[in-house]
Amino acid sequence: MSEAELATLAAILAAMIRAATPLVFAALGELVTERAGVLNLGLEGMMLMGAVAAFGTAHAGAGHGAAMAAGAAAGVGMSLLFAFLALGLRANQVACGLALSIFGVGLSAFVGKSLVGTPIAALPALPIPLLSEIPVLGPALFSHDILVYASILAVPAISWFLFRTRAGLVLRAVGENHDAAHDIGYGVLKVRTLAVMFGGAMAGLAGAYLSLAYTPMWVENMSSGRGWIALALVVFATWVPVRALMGAYLFGGVTILQLHAQNWGVPVSAQILAMLPYLATIVVLVLISRDETKIKLNAPACLGKVFHSGR
Amino acid sequence: MKITRRAGLGLALAMGLFGATQALAAEPLKVGFVYVGPIGDHGYSYQHEQGRLAVEKHFGDKVKTTYVENVPEGADAERVIRQLASSGHELIFTTSFGFMNPTAKVAKQFPKVKFEHATGYMRAPNLATYMARFYEGRYASGVAAGRLTKSNKLGYIASFPIPEVVRGANAFTLGARSVNPKAEVRVVWVNSWYDPGKEREAAEALMAQGVDVIAQHTDSAAPVQAAEEKGVWAIGQASDMSRFGAKSHLTAIIDDWSGYYIARVQAVLDGKWTSTDTWDGFDKDMVRLAPFNPSTPAAVRDEALGVERQIKEHKFHPFTGPIKDQSGKEVVAAGQIVPDSDLLKMNWFVEGVVGSIPK
Numbered sequence: 001m002s003e004a005e006l007a008t009l010a011a012i013l014a015a016m017i018r019a020a021t022p023l024v025f026a027a028l029g030e031l032v033t034e035r036a037g038v039l040n041l042g043l044e045g046m047m048l049m050g051a052v053a054a055f056g057t058a059h060a061g062a063g064h065g066a067a068m069a070a071g072a073a074a075g076v077g078m079s080l081l082f083a084f085l086a087l088g089l090r091a092n093q094v095a096c097g098l099a100l101s102i103f104g105v106g107l108s109a110f111v112g113k114s115l116v117g118t119p120i121a122a123l124p125a126l127p128i129p130l131l132s133e134i135p136v137l138g139p140a141l142f143s144h145d146i147l148v149y150a151s152i153l154a155v156p157a158i159s160w161f162l163f164r165t166r167a168g169l170v171l172r173a174v175g176e177n178h179d180a181a182h183d184i185g186y187g188v189l190k191v192r193t194l195a196v197m198f199g200g201a202m203a204g205l206a207g208a209y210l211s212l213a214y215t216p217m218w219v220e221n222m223s224s225g226r227g228w229i230a231l232a233l234v235v236f237a238t239w240v241p242v243r244a245l246m247g248a249y250l251f252g253g254v255t256i257l258q259l260h261a262q263n264w265g266v267p268v269s270a271q272i273l274a275m276l277p278y279l280a281t282i283v284v285l286v287l288i289s290r291d292e293t294k295i296k297l298n299a300p301a302c303l304g305k306v307f308h309s310g311r
Numbered sequence: 312m313k314i315t316r317r318a319g320l321g322l323a324l325a326m327g328l329f330g331a332t333q334a335l336a337a338e339p340l341k342v343g344f345v346y347v348g349p350i351g352d353h354g355y356s357y358q359h360e361q362g363r364l365a366v367e368k369h370f371g372d373k374v375k376t377t378y379v380e381n382v383p384e385g386a387d388a389e390r391v392i393r394q395l396a397s398s399g400h401e402l403i404f405t406t407s408f409g410f411m412n413p414t415a416k417v418a419k420q421f422p423k424v425k426f427e428h429a430t431g432y433m434r435a436p437n438l439a440t441y442m443a444r445f446y447e448g449r450y451a452s453g454v455a456a457g458r459l460t461k462s463n464k465l466g467y468i469a470s471f472p473i474p475e476v477v478r479g480a481n482a483f484t485l486g487a488r489s490v491n492p493k494a495e496v497r498v499v500w501v502n503s504w505y506d507p508g509k510e511r512e513a514a515e516a517l518m519a520q521g522v523d524v525i526a527q528h529t530d531s532a533a534p535v536q537a538a539e540e541k542g543v544w545a546i547g548q549a550s551d552m553s554r555f556g557a558k559s560h561l562t563a564i565i566d567d568w569s570g571y572y573i574a575r576v577q578a579v580l581d582g583k584w585t586s587t588d589t590w591d592g593f594d595k596d597m598v599r600l601a602p603f604n605p606s607t608p609a610a611v612r613d614e615a616l617g618v619e620r621q622i623k624e625h626k627f628h629p630f631t632g633p634i635k636d637q638s639g640k641e642v643v644a645a646g647q648i649v650p651d652s653d654l655l656k657m658n659w660f661v662e663g664v665v666g667s668i669p670k
Contacts, residue, residue, distance in 0.1 A: 007519075008520075011515065012519070015512055015515055015516070018512075019508065019512060022508075109349060109351060112351075113351060116351045116353055117532075118554070119536075119554055119555055210507075210508065214508055214511065215507040215510075215511050215531070215533040215536060217507065217531075217532060217533070217536065217555065219353065219507060219531055219532075220349045220351050221349070221505075222507050222508075222531075224503070224505070224506040224507070224508065224509070255509065255512070256512055256516070259499055259501070259509075259512055259513050259516040260516050260519075262498075262499050262500065262666060263497060263499070263516070263520055263665075263666075269669065270500060270501070270502035270669065271502065274502065
């Protein structure tokens with residue numbers, strides 16, 4: 001390959017990682033929430049609130065660190081609203097999640113009105129010394145901003161937490177059988193609220209990545225459905241963090257490749273690509289539903305079910 | 312207005328006698344607007360909103376305007392339009408193609424209310440249509456792009472394969488090649504009117520191919536921002552996007568509906584409104600070019616503005632033959648002008664466009 005082709009390859013790889021990063025954050029957060037047995041469909045709304053809060057903070061002159069924290073905090077705030085309704089008042093989780101999404105779209109547009117059309121300094125790239133100098137792989141993998149690295153590091157961290165720590169075991173137990181967990185003496189609502197808050201923080205960071213790094217601007221509805229794709233990815237990944245990362249990279253990658261494929265003369269239908277995440281999710285659902293043990297192994301048994309402590 | 316004592320007396324008398332009618336006549340004209348997107352999109356719906364604000368400013372308390380934003384194109388649109396019609400609005404602008412059928416349906420039920428639908432083709436005695444010749448702006452900006460490119464590769468971020476978008480890409484290409492026959496235009500479809508992330512990546516993909524001027528037919532400023540980062544030129548869409556690219560923003564193709572909206576409201580106030588089919592461009596300032604970047608070479612800027620003036624004065628039409636299609640076949644003979652009816656259903660690319668139209 002010529003030098004120019006290698007540079008293009010590096011650019012494509014880097015773009016795939018960028019496109020996948022918001023999906024990684026949101027999907028990982030939702031994965032933890034669902035492992036605790038709570039289905040929060042409000043990702044899109046939490047992401048948008050995270051995006052507008054992060055952007056607003058950066059625009060006000062606070063540093064990027066504060067902006068990222070504000071994004072995560074806005075996500076947590078939204079998730080607490082969900083927790084209050086769905087866990088505290090035991091309202092239907094699906095309905096609450098949908099409402100949260102719609103509410104987030106509107107609220108973020110409302111609070112962000114004055115921020116439309118104002119630019120900010122983008123989150124700077126942090127090339128990793130030495131590694132970023134490797135040809136092709138250096139610019140593709142090791143010349144990103146801090147949120148990209150954080151999203152990748154979150155995968156082993158969450159895996160370790162879920163499958164190697166006692167707290168992770170309790171969280172999964174609550175998701176598998178909340179009555180049993182309650183009988184042993186674990187605070188089901190407390191665990192679930194914390195899991196929902198973690199999901200909110202991650203969705204907020206996904207939004208912060210969009211408005212600080214990916215396209216450093218605020219515009220209404222800038223997540224453009226990425227929250228829904230992340231939601232599908234959790235099922236696609238059968239609730240396993242590393243698979244969520246792979247799924248996100250796959251879908252991010254396909255989106256980017258499709259843009260380049262047009263130049264190579266490969267006709268790929270954009271509509272089919274847009275369907276792909278959902279199609280793949282349905283296929284995975286069908287596959288794991290065929291086998292009862294597979295469902296037991298993967299899906300949290302109490303996902304979406306309301307917990308009544310009095311019973 | 313100076314009211315003499317006598318006239319004032321007469322007025323008071325008249326008001327006393329015909330109080331009811333007088334009160335009615337003093338009622339402001341209610342004008343409704345239906346937008347497909349949020350007014351904060353800084354693009355298409357934003358520009359319509361600017362038009363509405365211009366109407367308010369121009370007529371003051373003689374009019375009362377209402378707008379509904381984020382109206383989906385479908386059954387809900389009909390409800391929104393009917394709601395406006397039944398709440399005393401006498402003139403209603405529905406601003407997106409997908410509002411055509413609902414507007415026509417409601418127009419039939421409210422024969423006394425006047426409707427105006429943007430970018431459609433269904434008309435009735437109380438339903439007019441209007442749209443803008445954006446392609447004129449694309450041609451003129453293409454001239455500047457053709458002059459500025461060093462790689463002879465221009466990029467065009469396209470939304471959906473509809474005639475409006477195909478026409479725009481063709482006009483841009485024709486403009487560029489009129490001054491630089493070696494220029495080619497690479498089209499990338501993103502299948503969205505509005506997805507900042509995807510638009511940015513489309514711009515990145517084009518720049519990776521060596522493109523050094525990017526035009527867009529999508530609504531966010533993300534491509535301009537991406538161009539700024541890499542130091543290539545970008546041409547904005549719908550509104551002036553120079554805030555996102557101090558160095559890269561060459562110009563933008565601006566939709567300006569103010570003049571049209573003011574004229575149509577005036578027509579209703581004068582009782583002279585008729586159902587018309589309007590397709591204006593540079594000539595009526597419905598399409599404008601944003602101020603060129605200060606760093607644009609003066610010769611390039613002046614040439615593009617010269618083309619703008621020629622189009623404005625109807626001395627030149629962007630779709631004047633000879634025009635070849637992508638296979639090199641001459642489709643429009645020398646000196647011929649593509650008629651509006653063909654422009655409205657354009658579904659083929661001109662020579663110089665790299666890319667295909669998804670079927």
